Amino acid sequence: MGAKQKSICGKIDMHIARDGKWFYHGTPIPRKEMVCLFASTLERRTDGSYWLVTPHEEAEIGVEDVPFLAVELFNCSCGRGRIISFRTNVDDLVTLDQPGQLRMAPTGNSNPPYIKVREGLEARLTRSVYYELVGLGSEEIVDGERLYGIWSSGIFYPLGQLEDAP
Secondary structure (H helix, E strand, O other), rough: OOOOEEEEEEEEEEEEOOOOEEOOOOOEEEOOOHHHHHOEEEEEEEOEEEEEOOEEEEEEEEOOOOOOEEEEEEEEHHHOEEEEEEEEEEOOOOEEEOOEEEEEEEEEEEOOEEEHHHHOOEEEEEEHHHHHHOOEEEEEEEEEEEEEEEEEOOEEEEEOOOOOOO
């Protein structure tokens, strides 16, 4: 007897709103434990689609921006020896320790920062966490440019370019 085939459910009426709330058939999912369970099965495909994947079923869901929010910042040490970690709204702990793990995404009048949580999945920093992160920053000269950014795990993550005063 062969292995049981995985069932592909296709697109289901579940989505994650920009504010991190999960919805099923237009109704918010109220139990955080249930959201965390769904989040643990979430994958992003190369075409940009998001799927809940279990050993027996796969279902595509909608995501307005990114699936997670970074809601808390942890800071250990200071300067170039600093280590910064984040807690997401689904209680994943993510340490900023890989080049390119933090990215700034200019959109209109804002420049929201995103962190890579796991392969293909990102969290957007909430405004308060972003302000806390900026407060830890420092000026650095990188390739002749004056940049403002933060150090974590021995890696400099630029937050923006500094202009010379007139």
